[in-house]
Amino acid sequence: MLILLVGTHIYLTFRLKFIQKYIFKAIKLSLTRVSEGEGDVSHFGALTTALAATVGTGNIVGVATAVGLGGPGAVFWLWITGVFGIATKYAEALLSVKYRTKNALGQMAGGPMYVLERGLKMKWLGVLFALFTAIAGFGIGCTVQANSISQMVKATFNIPTWITGLVIAVFTGIVIIGGIKSIARVCEMLVPFMAIVYVTGCLIILAMNAANLPSAIAVILKSAFTGQAAIGGFAGATVMQAMRYGVARGLFSNESGLGSAPIAAAAAQTPNATRQALVQMTGTFWDTVVICLMTGFVLVTTGSWETGLKGAELTKTAFEHIPVIGPITLTIGLLTFVYSTILGWAYYCEKAVEYLFGTKAVMPYRWLWVIAAFIGSVATLDIVWSFADIFNGLMAIPNLISLIALSGVLVAETRKYLWEGRLEAEDPTIK
DSSP, X not given: OHHHHHHHHHXXXXXXXXXXXXXXXXXXXXXXXXXXSSOSBOHHHHXXXXXXXXXXXIIIIIHHHHHHHHOTHHHHHHHHHHHHHHHHHHHHHHHHHHTOEXXXXXXXXXSHHHIIIIISXXXXXXXXXXXXXXXXXXXXXXXXXXXXXXXXXXXXXXOOHHHHHHHHHHHHXXXXXXXXXXXXXXXXXXXHHHHHHHHHHHHHHHHHTGGGHHHHHHXXXXXXXXXXXXXXXXXXXXXXXXXXXXXXXXXXXXXXXXXXXXXXXXXXXXSSHXXXXXXXXXXXXXXXXXXXXXXXXXXXXXTGGGGOOOHHHHHHHHXXXXXXXXXXXXXXXXXXXXXXXXXXXXXXXXXXXXXXHXXXXXXXXXXXXXXXXXXXXXXXXXXXXXXXXXXXXXXXXXXXXXXXXXXXXXHHHXXXXXXXXXXXXXXXXXX
């Protein structure tokens, strides 16, 4: 699965002539808050909804899990996965906007299931993707997230997991009942706040340990290609372990290739698919190339990775370098990351359910989602992570088939609107 995903990342990077070189242009576009074209939410709202779902426990607990199991070298492989994953995120967003349609309520409906049905004429594969998404969301988008924050709150404030679960469930229900407009409105406020809080915490720790940064970078690069011997409480790891855990957690964090984020992209107001695809690809840049890398640097520069701890406990140990407010900052960061991810994935999954069973099935699914948020808070972590990984893989396969099979469409659309300098041109086929 990892080879298939990374292979697609590399293939699309070359096919699209290193689309990553347009990242700063894409960031500028994403920060321009304008309502253009037909859609349910602004292009910024679509991006923040996707970012809300993407920037989550993978950035904190996922990176710590990768480093705890694969050593410092995992940080390098995680980062590389993000760099190449930008191309795949661009590709899947472009196709989802191009092949979107409207549902019975007049709302935009898009995503890999519609790409497979309308672009490849393979509805059966679209049905499979939607089914996998509806199930996978309970893992990656709900139970994993709720589990991480309940464990962190218990460790920091000694609050029972069921109380945290109840609070998460109630606040989730309040927002998702209102649908995409309600979710996007909350995410537009929450995403910038949560990123600033967490990144500020990371920068303070890195400043306090600035003298260790050069050696940290050296050990990350060295162990990425030679493995890492046992040290302190760390049991040691081979190059293959560093690569396996770095790539796996990188893919879990940025979701490039899973086909989830383009579901939000399809709701955006945009003149053409290429423009929104550029906006959406910044999600992988912020998520993995910036935030995950900062978490990795914090774990290595502080020496916390040597303790032998894993997951949230490892990151918490690193943030304890900031007296008193460090663990609180981490908990606030994780709480907002988790809550926003639960909201974003709720939208992805309801669109998958809508594709399978129609608009009438959406409201019952929303209530199931709220219940799952509570159950995840009191579940066992290992079971939850395994569940998430399995269904992520099942989701990715039909999506990757569409990306590779329709790569000619990707190139044609990119040439027409980006390479020929027509990003503001209207495309009447996406209305």
